[in-house]
Amino acid sequence: MSPEHRSPILRNALAIGAATGAYALSFGALSVAAGLSVPQTVALSLLMFTGGSQFALVLTLGAGGGWVPASGSAALLGFRNAFYGLRIAELLGRPRGWRRLLTAQFTIDETTAMALGQAEPAASRYAFWATGLSVYVLWGAGTLAGALGAQLLPDPRALGLDAAAPAAFLALLAPRLRGREPWLVAALAVAVALLLVPVVPAGVPVLVAGLVAVAVGLRGTP
């Protein structure tokens, strides 16, 4: 690939990294406010490295949920990355051995979107790795900064961080609410989760809401 093909891809990759870095600031702060330590918070960003699942895990723990609902809701949200993996395997020519293990870690929303957006395989590969590295570094750095910042706060509630968390989920949800079925599933999931709050342990309502998606998916697919 020539330099003039690379530079617009690199620019986009850095812009996406900067945006996720800002998002990581709020993740780091919310995670510490939810009761995780700074090392635990940063470990999530470096090892789990998939935003929605990380938010689900720390906020389930913060709400008093145990390790089963916390890791369970993270796993259910992370399931979509398997489908990104399919596309990436096609675009990058099914990597093998240690390359596949490394590629897997970087298979997330942002890298998939960037790789899919290129016209030729070499550009897809370059976009995947440029975006992956940019997001990985800035996601980790933003998380650390947010976590350290939140440690200095006397009371996260006074800054409204407990309202920032659901707003973050809403922002992740909004682009997916296109068409009748997504709205139906969202409404059912909310109703089921809220009805269960008084009667089951914390964190469990989210897992049961996940079953709503499975039930609707099984019924509604031709």
Added chain:
Amino acid sequence: MTIWLAVGLGTLACYLAKLAGLSLPARVLERPRVRHIAALLPIALLAALTALQTVSSGSRLVIDARLAGVAAGAVALLLRAPFIVVVAVAAGTAALIRVLN
């Protein structure tokens, strides 16, 4: 210990999902039913998490400053504000209401 256990298991599960997509034959994941459920799962989970984080506290449902904060965040979303602005608007609104009370 509970937290590290959750971090470890959650990380492992998320990594295996990523690896499965790169490793399994496409026909396993390309079944319409699997695709359909996978598209609906994030919607159900994110909707439930939004609602729970807004109005639940332990095993109770409560209306407090969080609801106003999330509503303000929703307005920001409708106005196509970027992610960080949505989150800041929600936090700022909730904090402001608490100060005024």
